[in-house]
Amino acid sequence: MIEQPEHIRAIPGYKPGKSTVDGWDGPIHKLSSNENPYPPLPxxxxxxxxxxxxxxxxxxxxxxxxxxxxxxxxxxxxxxxxxxxxxxxxxxxxxxxxxxxxxxxxxxxxxxxxxxxxxxxxxxxxxxxxxxxxxxxxxxxxxxxxxxxxxxxxxxxxxxxxxxxxxxxxxxxxxxxxxxxxxxxxxxxxxxxxxxxxxxxxxxxxxxxxxxxxxxxxxxxxxxxxxxxxxxxxxxxxxxxxxxxxxxxxxxxxxxxxxxxxxxAEAELQARVDTLVAERARVTTALLEAGWPVTPSQANFVWLQLDDRTDTVQAQLASRGIIARPFSGDGIRISIGDPSANDAMLSALGNYTAK
Ligand SMILES: Cc1ncc(COP(=O)(O)O)c(C=O)c1O
CATH class of the missing domain: 3.40.640.10 (Type I PLP-dependent aspartate aminotransferase-like (Major domain))
Structure with a gap:
């Protein structure tokens, strides 16, 4: 056994965003790593x-x-x-x-x-x-x-x-x-x-x-x-x-x-960014209307401050093939995807219901 020095032992392991869901064989929407949903330009x-x-x-x-x-x-x-x-x-x-x-x-x-x-x-x-x-x-x-x-x-x-x-x-x-x-x-x-x-x-x-x-x-x-x-x-x-x-x-x-x-190719890439920013606005409005505690975002993701409801909501998303990024006890970060992924995410969340 090769011992790690103390300062390395103290490091929490990095958890990359997941890309599979156990027990779900429908479409998977990976909204966990703030990636751009659009592939590289030709x-x-x-x-x-x-x-x-x-x-x-x-x-x-x-x-x-x-x-x-x-x-x-x-x-x-x-x-x-x-x-x-x-x-x-x-x-x-x-x-x-x-x-x-x-x-x-x-x-x-x-x-x-x-x-x-x-x-x-x-x-x-x-x-x-x-x-x-x-x-x-x-x-x-x-x-x-x-x-x-x-x-x-x-x-x-x-x-x-x-x-x-x-x-x-x-x-x-x-x-x-x-x-x-x-x-x-x-x-x-x-x-x-x-x-x-x-x-x-x-x-x-x-x-x-x-x-x-x-x-x-x-x-x-x-x-x-x-x-x-x-x-x-x-x-x-x-x-x-x-x-x-x-x-x-x-x-x-x-x-x-x-x-x-x-x-x-910045003009073409900017058009994609504009789409994602418009989708961010659409998603944010829909989440607010559904009662979710969403923080207005300036990035390509939104944050739900869910505190002790984080794990439950995470399970709800995962059960519908939506892979988001939970921080247990704190909240969930959901990347803005293409419109169909965002629709799937909104539908998986539904209305926020207080405990
Ligand atoms: C705030 C912030 N900085 C830096 C990075 C690193 O990005 P990359 O190493 O892909 O350039 C990330 C990636 O998620 C990030 O969220």
């Missing part, structure tokens, strides 16, 4: 196919074309774009590079399930600051929780799993009060689904503050979750740390080609 598949022919070579770690396109888009230097195999891998790099044993990594809770895992596997201490009763980041409480050991703060906006956003002005005022030695990571995995004009704009904050990094992904709006492509926009000093801890060759040439093709 132009993106073509670009990936073309790059397959040189898979005997390692990828170009500099990802030059993709880097340049993103740098142009954000008006930053190419040296400010750091890639990883999914933005979760870039988040891991940020933690590994800037926090170690004895250091604290802070984030709101509940938030993205990977934060505690990444923090603890780096040997750092997780500081989880509860969301407000209306499920928003409690920035005053986060400020109050800063200590001399705080090294990294994650702000997940829109927040996974609640779908709530942090206001731009509010986040600006927060960062202005955070000591500059602390890295503030604005995790915008779901930013493309955001239509609240007052919501935080991470890139603007990156331009203004030297201690801000922004995380983006091709997994959600761009529909490339299976390919693993994410990036951070970071300052030179942060990049220097990331380079030291990055997994070499984590971003394949196929992923780079798909990223470039996706940026070239």
């Amino acid at each position: 132009s993106v598949i073509d670009a990936m196919s073309e790059s397959i022919g040189h898979m005997h070579r390692y990828p170009n770690m500099a990802a030059p074309q993709l880097t340049q396109m993103l740098a142009d888009r954000y008006g930053v230097a190419p040296g400010n774009i750091a890639f990883g195999g999914g933005s979760v891998e870039v988040a891991a790099q940020l933690i590994r590079a800037f926090a170690g044993a004895g250091d604290e990594v802070m984030y709101a809770w509940r938030s993205f399930e990977a934060y505690p895992i990444l923090t603890r596997s780096a040997g750092a201490t997780a500081v989880q600051v509860p969301l407000t009763p209306d499920l928003h980041h409690d920035l005053p409480a986060m400020l109050a929780a800063i200590t001399e050991r705080t090294r990294v703060i994650f702000i997940c906006t829109p927040n996974n799993p609640t779908g709530t956003v942090v206001g731009h002005d509010e986040l600006h005022a927060f960062i202005a009060q955070v000591p500059q030695r602390i890295l503030v990571v604005v995790d915008e995995a779901y930013v493309h689904f955001q239509d609240d004009p007052g919501a935080a704009r991470g890139i603007d904050l990156f331009r203004e503050f030297e201690n801000v990094a922004v995380l983006h992904t091709f997994s959600k709006a761009y529909g490339l979750a299976g390919l693993r492509l994410g990036y951070a926009v970071v300052r030179d000093d942060v990049m220097d740390g990331l380079r030291k801890v990055a997994m070499p060759f984590a971003v394949t040439d196929i992923a780079q080609a798909a990223g470039v093709a996706s940026l070239n």
